[in-house]
Amino acid sequence: MKNDNQNLSDDLRLSGNQPRYLRIAQALVADIADGRYPIGSLLPTEAELCAQYGVSRSTIREAIRRMQQLGLVSRAQGIGTRVEARYSKSSYIMSTQSVDQVMQYASETQLHLHTVEDVIADDDLSRLIGGETGRRWILFAGARSVPGDPGPGDPGGPFCWTNAYIAARYADLRGQVKLGDAPITTPIYQQLCDRFGEQVGEVRQTVKAVAISELYAQRLQVEPGSPGLHIVRQYLNLASEFLEVSVNIYPAGRFEYSMRLRLGTVG
Template identity: 30%
Template sequence: MTVKQRSKPRYAELGDILQSGIERGDYPVGSLLPTELELCERYQVSRHTARAALTQLLAAKLVQRRPGSGTRVIAQHEAMRYEHEIDNLDLLIQYGNSTRLQVLAAHRATATASIAKQLEISTGKDYLHLDGLRLEEPSREPIAVTEMLVPIRAGTPVEELLDLSISPRTVAVFLDASRLSQVEQVFDAVSLRANEAALLNVKRSEPAMRVQRHYRDGKGQLLMLAISKHPPGRFAYSMVLSRTRR
């Protein structure tokens, strides 16, 4: 007799069954899933297996569990999450190269006092303003909306950056690791504007993680200020800090 081996643990199989039911609409958003005991009876599994299957749905951010309230469906589809470990400049550039930048608009603008301070130029000087969308590969799901502010200096490829057909490639070459000395990063939380939420397919009320990056060349001059906004569940940033031994 041939014994058929399972390709997945039983809890994972049950988790997949329940997830498929959620995605089909068998369990609409806002409804309750069967209890652990009901799952045990229906699928002939142990209480431990049922609990592990529900934990799998929790990790996928499809359900929410509260003591005494059961397991409630909060999303029909698993949230796409892009996670990248970054602890040096080369890995940061790799993140840019492993995702796709879509430039939606580009124009020349005149710097206000506030913008001039951020770009380290004089008030009234021209700069470039690019609006883009960062996409995960290969799914093409949006990870973030991105504003790119570029001070115009000798060597800035102005016409190429303004040409939407080639600007994504131009940005990649312009910020090539070989010409960068450092990238300063600041993280904070903000609210999405209506047009940004629409591009990311989320509600306007959703909070976002904002990442501001100052890219500097070998002389320390600012090449670009990039401001990216990531909605919940789309991006995770990790790094490892080690004690320096002398």
């Protein structure tokens, strides 16, 4: 039988390509959610966490800083790090260094379906997601949360609203993904690949800052006009044909995107 430290080590290996401070933050967040550190209790000291994870104080401090941003802990001189909440306010930290990690995002979260319907792309939608005007898409729309975090309608609200458009040739997926079912935990593009024998060949991503519209402010439980991120991801198959295009809206304070880029070999 594994002890607690072995379980933590296993958790860290699951996301081994992320920066260490993020892996430690994720492990501590999971421990808080599981009740290992109840609300009002203190986390181990910096020195104890350094010994437990084999990292420097600066790494531990950055991990705790991220947890403070999520509203999970507070710090006080001479007291330590106190647990303030069991769950974050539907916040999510996304760290990417590769296409695989961009794709991993959907598998780490869950989509609570609100709408499934046929859509004919007008000029505005075509400019937003790509493809030609008049093209038919199947829209799967809903709120996205992290398993264990508050879901739609709960205090704090979800961390994202997703409109996922799939090409009409995959309309049979509607028989597999239905309203009223449990939240979707297998990415839609992955379901397309499994069902239709496709393979993702390329992911294109566009990020911009927006003021959240009244419609999405209501769905995300924020003030209309408040700041947010708008991310469009296009998933294409090996023939560069659309599999899925997801339009994602994130309120400020509930989502963080961390990216590491490396220079290629010059010459």
